[in-house]
Amino acid sequence: MKTIFIGAGNVAWHLVSLFSKNKDLQITHIWSRKKENAESLKNKLNDESIKINYSIQQLDFSKTDVDLAILSIADGAFETVLSKLILPKNCILAHTSGAQPMEMLKLANQNQIKNIGVFYPLQTFSKAKEVDFSQIPFCIEANDKKIEEKLTSLAKQFSNKVFQVSSKDRSILHVAAVFACNFSNYLWTISEQILKEKNLPFDMLKPLLEETLQKALEINPSNAQTGPAIRKDEKVIEKHLHMIEEMNLSNSNPHFSQIYKLMTESIQKKKKLDLT
Amino acid sequence: MKTIFIGAGNVAWHLVSLFSKNKDLQITHIWSRKKENAESLKNKLNDESIKINYSIQQLDFSKTDVDLAILSIADGAFETVLSKLILPKNCILAHTSGAQPMEMLKLANQNQIKNIGVFYPLQTFSKAKEVDFSQIPFCIEANDKKIEEKLTSLAKQFSNKVFQVSSKDRSILHVAAVFACNFSNYLWTISEQILKEKNLPFDMLKPLLEETLQKALEINPSNAQTGPAIRKDEKVIEKHLHMIEEMNLSNSNPHFSQIYKLMTESIQKKKKLDLT
Numbered sequence: 020m021k022t023i024f025i026g027a028g029n030v031a032w033h034l035v036s037l038f039s040k041n042k043d044l045q046i047t048h049i050w051s052r053k054k055e056n057a058e059s060l061k062n063k064l065n066d067e068s069i070k071i072n073y074s075i076q077q078l079d080f081s082k083t084d085v086d087l088a089i090l091s092i093a094d095g096a097f098e099t100v101l102s103k104l105i106l107p108k109n110c111i112l113a114h115t116s117g118a119q120p121m122e123m124l125k126l127a128n129q130n131q132i133k134n135i136g137v138f139y140p141l142q143t144f145s146k147a148k149e150v151d152f153s154q155i156p157f158c159i160e161a162n163d164k165k166i167e168e169k170l171t172s173l174a175k176q177f178s179n180k181v182f183q184v185s186s187k188d189r190s191i192l193h194v195a196a197v198f199a200c201n202f203s204n205y206l207w208t209i210s211e212q213i214l215k216e217k218n219l220p221f222d223m224l225k226p227l228l229e230e231t232l233q234k235a236l237e238i239n240p241s242n243a244q245t246g247p248a249i250r251k252d253e254k255v256i257e258k259h260l261h262m263i264e265e266m267n268l269s270n271s272n273p274h275f276s277q278i279y280k281l282m283t284e285s286i287q288k289k290k291k292l293d294l295t
Numbered sequence: 296m297k298t299i300f301i302g303a304g305n306v307a308w309h310l311v312s313l314f315s316k317n318k319d320l321q322i323t324h325i326w327s328r329k330k331e332n333a334e335s336l337k338n339k340l341n342d343e344s345i346k347i348n349y350s351i352q353q354l355d356f357s358k359t360d361v362d363l364a365i366l367s368i369a370d371g372a373f374e375t376v377l378s379k380l381i382l383p384k385n386c387i388l389a390h391t392s393g394a395q396p397m398e399m400l401k402l403a404n405q406n407q408i409k410n411i412g413v414f415y416p417l418q419t420f421s422k423a424k425e426v427d428f429s430q431i432p433f434c435i436e437a438n439d440k441k442i443e444e445k446l447t448s449l450a451k452q453f454s455n456k457v458f459q460v461s462s463k464d465r466s467i468l469h470v471a472a473v474f475a476c477n478f479s480n481y482l483w484t485i486s487e488q489i490l491k492e493k494n495l496p497f498d499m500l501k502p503l504l505e506e507t508l509q510k511a512l513e514i515n516p517s518n519a520q521t522g523p524a525i526r527k528d529e530k531v532i533e534k535h536l537h538m539i540e541e542m543n544l545s546n547s548n549p550h551f552s553q554i555y556k557l558m559t560e561s562i563q564k565k566k567k568l569d570l571t
Contacts, residue, residue, distance in 0.1 A: 093526065095528050147514075194489065207511050209471075209474045226417070231419055241488070245480070246478075248477060252370050255370050259469075259473060275561075285554060286481050
């Protein structure tokens with residue numbers, strides 16, 4: 020399959036490497052809004068045959084021999100890029116986003132695209148960090164059974180966990196992932212900042228962080244809740260709120276005590292409901 | 296060292312096992328408000344010589360030959376238990392709490408206790424789950440240099456990470472741990488609930504959860520933030536809020552959309568400040 024990549028961000032960075040190791044796939048073009056991103060990705064692959072496109076005017080691939088186009092760009096860029104993207108008639112266009120409905124892709128080929136699908140790896144990617152694709156769940160969707168099969172069998176070459184997931188379910192997974200990952204990371208950032216403020220090493224918390232996650236994965240988070248909130252330890256809660264306010268962190272971010280209060284209240288409310 | 300344990304909860308459960316494997320230590324008594332807890336802990340050790348005390352009247356150890364008393368009880372029970380606890384004059388009394396100042400222990404022996412300290416393992420414990428103590432940071436404090444040395448050398452028999460930490464710093468670590476662990480676990484619970492509501496398996500998120508933590512540990516959470524909030528992807532944020540409200544989760548917990556909004560706002564505020 021002759022494949023082009025539209026996008027050279029974190030997800031594309033890893034997928035391009037993955038695809039390049041597969042003999043059935045040939046990457047012919049990489050497009051990125053930023054030329055240097057496409058070029059560093061090309062350099063990473065060390066493949067001189069790959070062509071680089073980079074301006075919004077260079078999205079017309081109608082004369083290119085291409086079977087599969089992977090759209091891997093920021094959600095906010097979908098409309099602009101799709102309004103300019105033109106692919107050969109039989110080319111499959113698949114995006115890699117958790118948040119975008121498949122139907123968005125119909126904007127390609129001036130609303131005349133035929134074969135569309137989704138090829139969404141449910142994982143967080145950073146260029147600097149290698150990932151093991153075999154454990155990453157792939158969410159596949161297509162507007163046609165044959166295309167779904169093609170994308171599924173492609174994903175199965177990389178991962179043991181391939182699922183057919185509708186746009187609606189994918190967006191549910193995405194919002195759940197925002198709570199579980201983006202917001203958790205932010206809570207760790209708050210911890211990091213509190214400790215930094217007091218010259219204490221964040222490293223001291225690392226074994227606790229690892230064990231907390233391992234426990235939640237083993238017995239499920241709803242069975243793993245501990246801490247002053249669920250114990251209704253009002254004295255400790257009050258002390259913590261007082262400490263946060265005293266710490267003068269409110270200068271850098273007024274939300275820390277609000278977050279502490281809201282999370283505590285919500286944990287306590289949940290417990291009450293579970294008991295009824 | 297002849298040792299008694301006051302408390303038979305999650306922390307005591309693991310510390311007692313740990314202590315029982317050390318030949319220099321001899322556990323003579325276990326006290327718990329609940330007789331059955333002390334008994335199951337004794338049964339776990341399979342040591343008939345251990346005595347069980349269980350009522351609030353059985354906290355007078357003044358006639359007992361004991362060198363070290365470990366107080367490992369809920370924060371809310373400190374005052375009640377300490378007001379009744381009486382130890383031999385030269386016995387060291389150390390507690391295992393993240394939240395309680397060392398000075399609280401002065402309530403023991405009717406305010407006549409001499410040797411007090413803290414022996415706090417910075418970890419989350421559940422009875423059912425074994426932990427590797429060698430990686431757990433121990434926070435040690437004492438009101439006397441010699442006692443500090445004793446508790447430090449004791450902790451070093453179990454862990455490679457032993458620190459002298461003041462009550463003030465320990466309470467900072469504790470509040471940071473509440474954000475990083477208790478509140479993160481609650482966010483995972485929200486995810487679990489969202490997915491359950493829509494019959495999607497929480498398992499699909501597990502690789503993402505593991506990678507998110509690994510990345511935060513490697514490059515620090517403040518460098519690892521991703522997601523719609525930090526990208527200021529207002530369309531996705533609006534869509535998510537709409538979805539959460541539509542999901543009717545508000546019946547079971549009215550805070551999910553509030554938490555989404557507040558976390559998003561705080562992440563965005565933080566980013567802005569870092570750029571100035």
